[in-house]
Amino acid sequence: MERFSVQKKEFKDILPANTLKTRVPQVEISREIKPAPSRYRNEIAKYIIHRSDDCIKCGKCAEICPYGVHVLKPGYKYFAMPKSYLCTGEACEKTDHFCIPQCPQKALRMVKNPMIEALGDYRWPADMLLATWRMAETGAPPSEAYEYDYHCGNSGGGFDRIRFKFPEKPPVELADDEIDTSIILNRRDDGRPRIKIDVPWYGGGMSFGSVSNVTQLSKARAAVAWNIFSCSGEGGYMERMRPYDDHMITQVATGLFGVREETIQRVPIVEFKYAQGAKPGLGGHLLGDKNTPAVSKIRESVVGISLFSPFPFHSVYSIEDHMKHIDWIKHINRRALISTKVSTPTDVDMVAVGSYSAGTHIIHLDGGYGGTGAAPDIAKKNIAMPIEYAVAKVHKFLVDEGARDKVALIASGGVRTAYDIAKAIALGADGVVVGTAELISLGCVRCTRCSAGRGCPRGIATTDPGLAPQIELEWGTQRIINLYNAWRIELIGILKRFGMRSVRELVGRSDLLMHLDYNNDAHDSSTDSVIQPRKSC
Amino acid sequence: MPEKYHIKTTPVPPRLPRIGKYGIVDWREDCARCHNCVKKACVYDRHRQEAEYIRNLKYFDFLFFECMGCFSCVQNCTKDLLCLTINSEYQRLGNHYWTPEIIHITWQQAETAAVPVSGAGYRGKFAGQGFDAMWTDMSEIVRPTRDGIHGREYISTSVDIGKKPSYLEFDENKKTVFPSSIVDIPMPMIVDMNPAEYTLARLEPLIIEAVRFTDLIAIIDSAKWPGAVNESQMADIDKYLPHIAFHLNPDAPEPPIEILSKTRMVEIPDNDAVLDRIKELKKTIPELVISIRVNLDATGVQRAVELAAAGVEVIHVIADFNGDEIGPKNEKLAKPRFVKEMIREIHTTLIKDGIRDEVTVIAGSGIALPEHMAKALLCGADLISTYLPLLISLECHLCETCKPGIFCPARLEEIDFEYGVGRMRNLIAAWHLQLIELMGAMGMREARRLRGDVGRAMFFEELEEEIFGTLFGSKKRV
Ligand code: SF4
Ligand code: SF4
Numbered sequence A: 001m002e003r004f005s006v007q008k009k010e011f012k013d014i015l016p017a018n019t020l021k022t023r024v025p026q027v028e029i030s031r032e033i034k035p036a037p038s039r040y041r042n043e044i045a046k047y048i049i050h051r052s053d054d055c056i057k058c059g060k061c062a063e064i065c066p067y068g069v070h071v072l073k074p075g076y077k078y079f080a081m082p083k084s085y086l087c088t089g090e091a092c093e094k095t096d097h098f099c100i101p102q103c104p105q106k107a108l109r110m111v112k113n114p115m116i117e118a119l120g121d122y123r124w125p126a127d128m129l130l131a132t133w134r135m136a137e138t139g140a141p142p143s144e145a146y147e148y149d150y151h152c153g154n155s156g157g158g159f160d161r162i163r164f165k166f167p168e169k170p171p172v173e174l175a176d177d178e179i180d181t182s183i184i185l186n187r188r189d190d191g192r193p194r195i196k197i198d199v200p201w202y203g204g205g206m207s208f209g210s211v212s213n214v215t216q217l218s219k220a221r222a223a224v225a226w227n228i229f230s231c232s233g234e235g236g237y238m239e240r241m242r243p244y245d246d247h248m249i250t251q252v253a254t255g256l257f258g259v260r261e262e263t264i265q266r267v268p269i270v271e272f273k274y275a276q277g278a279k280p281g282l283g284g285h286l287l288g289d290k291n292t293p294a295v296s297k298i299r300e301s302v303v304g305i306s307l308f309s310p311f312p313f314h315s316v317y318s319i320e321d322h323m324k325h326i327d328w329i330k331h332i333n334r335r336a337l338i339s340t341k342v343s344t345p346t347d348v349d350m351v352a353v354g355s356y357s358a359g360t361h362i363i364h365l366d367g368g369y370g371g372t373g374a375a376p377d378i379a380k381k382n383i384a385m386p387i388e389y390a391v392a393k394v395h396k397f398l399v400d401e402g403a404r405d406k407v408a409l410i411a412s413g414g415v416r417t418a419y420d421i422a423k424a425i426a427l428g429a430d431g432v433v434v435g436t437a438e439l440i441s442l443g444c445v446r447c448t449r450c451s452a453g454r455g456c457p458r459g460i461a462t463t464d465p466g467l468a469p470q471i472e473l474e475w476g477t478q479r480i481i482n483l484y485n486a487w488r489i490e491l492i493g494i495l496k497r498f499g500m501r502s503v504r505e506l507v508g509r510s511d512l513l514m515h516l517d518y519n520n521d522a523h524d525s526s527t528d529s530v531i532q533p534r535k536s537c
Numbered sequence B: 001m002p003e004k005y006h007i008k009t010t011p012v013p014p015r016l017p018r019i020g021k022y023g024i025v026d027w028r029e030d031c032a033r034c035h036n037c038v039k040k041a042c043v044y045d046r047h048r049q050e051a052e053y054i055r056n057l058k059y060f061d062f063l064f065f066e067c068m069g070c071f072s073c074v075q076n077c078t079k080d081l082l083c084l085t086i087n088s089e090y091q092r093l094g095n096h097y098w099t100p101e102i103i104h105i106t107w108q109q110a111e112t113a114a115v116p117v118s119g120a121g122y123r124g125k126f127a128g129q130g131f132d133a134m135w136t137d138m139s140e141i142v143r144p145t146r147d148g149i150h151g152r153e154y155i156s157t158s159v160d161i162g163k164k165p166s167y168l169e170f171d172e173n174k175k176t177v178f179p180s181s182i183v184d185i186p187m188p189m190i191v192d193m194n195p196a197e198y199t200l201a202r203l204e205p206l207i208i209e210a211v212r213f214t215d216l217i218a219i220i221d222s223a224k225w226p227g228a229v230n231e232s233q234m235a236d237i238d239k240y241l242p243h244i245a246f247h248l249n250p251d252a253p254e255p256p257i258e259i260l261s262k263t264r265m266v267e268i269p270d271n272d273a274v275l276d277r278i279k280e281l282k283k284t285i286p287e288l289v290i291s292i293r294v295n296l297d298a299t300g301v302q303r304a305v306e307l308a309a310a311g312v313e314v315i316h317v318i319a320d321f322n323g324d325e326i327g328p329k330n331e332k333l334a335k336p337r338f339v340k341e342m343i344r345e346i347h348t349t350l351i352k353d354g355i356r357d358e359v360t361v362i363a364g365s366g367i368a369l370p371e372h373m374a375k376a377l378l379c380g381a382d383l384i385s386t387y388l389p390l391l392i393s394l395e396c397h398l399c400e401t402c403k404p405g406i407f408c409p410a411r412l413e414e415i416d417f418e419y420g421v422g423r424m425r426n427l428i429a430a431w432h433l434q435l436i437e438l439m440g441a442m443g444m445r446e447a448r449r450l451r452g453d454v455g456r457a458m459f460f461e462e463l464e465e466e467i468f469g470t471l472f473g474s475k476k477r478v
């Protein structure tokens, strides 16, 4: 794995002596794809297969179904319950392996699952959830046979109305391994490491307290496997996070929870969180119930009290103040890259260019529709602009100011799929930060209960000792690794159709996009032809 | 520094079973009796509560729908017998504008008085019509920011109603002279009269109590006087009158002068003789602030501007309760204008005419959520008026069958005084907190300064044109 392409040194080789003393050996995690089926007995299915008592166990259905819905284990007298979630449903009716009419006893019945209506929302419709779960299980995009309409959501704007204009034939035929998906996070040429990550995304900040330690560790371990990063969020580190330091970002947020000299020195990237997309303009918020003894110990607070981080940093009221902040970190950790996470106000372009001039390496824009943690509903919906606008606006401004090639522009806040990632890049980002999708891969159903009472009933966003153990670390790690693999396959598929050898060629290529609500007459479209890869995107 | 405006609240639970979004359907006949029932594992204990609810059934028109939609029991059941469904009763709440989500969140605030908080990011549409086609701004690094509700800074939500002097004048003792009176209220909101469609409950005494408690003002139809107050309020009427603004209904006798003179503001429906009527009233009670109620129909905007030019000090503009221009709706013709656009037009015209500070614009209709209040101000209103959210706070479904003799699913005739006042008070308090949240994010310390500050707002159409227009060219016509 090549991370420091200039120095060719491992991060540990350049750590200060006092950090080296407390450093623990860093772990290697394999990127290998292994099946990680749902941890629930009944995976939610689009279609349900019923088997009646008329079944004579002749095994015909198991023989013809290519998807493994019917399982008669050797030595068993009865079929296991049909694995309905593997059924391709109505799409199967047109094939010669449709089991229902072929059952000699007419013992099988297929119905649309009425429960699907209750699953998902405008931004994460049911098909997107189901497809993400499949990817986390298998490590590959779901088979076309399932007809999941998952490349876009139903929000009616932004990414959901933007499509790629693929050429009919790629201008050059490329093999998968000829396509490079890595990006460089330090473009300043300032002697600090030119950190390269293998895919153009990394994991967003979720503090211990907002999510369980297994969730946090699973994210970190997947980051190690993919040679990317995960972020501490505003809450510090458990001791168990130390073996992943080389792939962690320490977040310095307004409450300064968990911010110590040592937590700044031991990581390759330090992120200032000025604001966040879930609640732009408001401080972080951990409700009292989630401030358990373990959390309060790390945050050095009192058990059970709600923790509100102020908004903003009261030491920063100008770009000069921001620069002072950056200098401060740069002196404490002379190898770290600095990331500045801001939300998307109307003058987000000015904020970005100001932050660049203050010396940041990464400008991380977190759009108004993002976020995983507790946030006031009024803030989620109403404050700050969606990321789709912000990223295009900032990219253009940085280009006009001549600063675009000196800084990494990272987008987040509603990036859900490989298609969203590619669209964000084509709009001008170098890469993205993802959060919700990681939680979905762990089995989140977007019930929104993360913040209340004991927290997530599914064991993801909770520190409750009765709920958190629902997830095993190996399983959680594998699900995220698998999801990332599926995304990389899809991203390579997109680049291949454009004949691009590197994802870096896609940055700012908004001429390759079209918007369904526009006439798309801003560019010369003589080379555009095929528009839709499949029914939605 | 003046004392912070703070509304003291306590939770007021609902009277009726909650109408939640989700329920669990249980196909019992195939149950394995596995003694490991997943229902016991519901974090929220909903299955046991449901069994208890059914045992002690009090309301035959309410099923138990309090499931939180986590799918855990559904996915763990040994025989896959459970199914999560959406409550059709929930889906029937409200109408296309006052959506089930709005009604639900209003109930929640009326119960808790708190800012609704949830996890998992935003779930809704990218943008929508009316107030959903704009976002409020936030300050970041390059502009000052404010602390919001958890901070130490004082964010003032007070606004003035009346004609503001354009310069200071002093008397011979060097004291400031105010040529006309101004009503100062602690929040940019007054309570309007009920729309004709919702006339079932006699809510005036409750509303009057709630606005007195929160130091706001309610507009009360003079035709309802003196029945609008209860006996105990009447016994102490001087305490209540500053919080009442009579709508002087031309078809009803006017409240006596000794009553009117103790109020701070009255409202007159617009008519041809309205300017003479103002003069008359001012002669009798000079310190009364007089508002003219103008319907936002096809000529409403123009009429509001004319009245302002004629020196009217307060104009209360009203569209229909969904925020649309008043008048016949014809699907085939263009969509009716929304109140937001009409406020912007009134505001910008008044600025061009150089008279914006001489008139207060109160904008009503379509104000369903606290963000609508802030957005209406950013579009140019000084304050808003609203009524339906207070009715909804009482567990109303907005079913529009609100007539005497027709069954009210919220049993509004049965509510007790404490409950009603408490729910309304809680809702107002939650709106106040949310206004502060939005203002804190915007970096604003004064609600007065929100008026017309479109620099603190982002409009869908403008962002689309500025950013996507450059990338994708001209927009398709719909
Ligand atoms: S509480 Fe619900 S929305 Fe939050 S992480 Fe858990 S499953 Fe997802
Ligand atoms: S879906 Fe979740 S909240 Fe609803 S009843 Fe089942 S376990 Fe309880």
Ligand code: SF4
Pocket: B198, B200, B201, B395, B396, B397, B398, B399, B400, B401, B402, B403, B407, B408, B409, B410, B411, B412
């Ligand atoms: S629920 Fe009752 S008060 Fe509400 S609209 Fe229906 S009838 Fe009227």
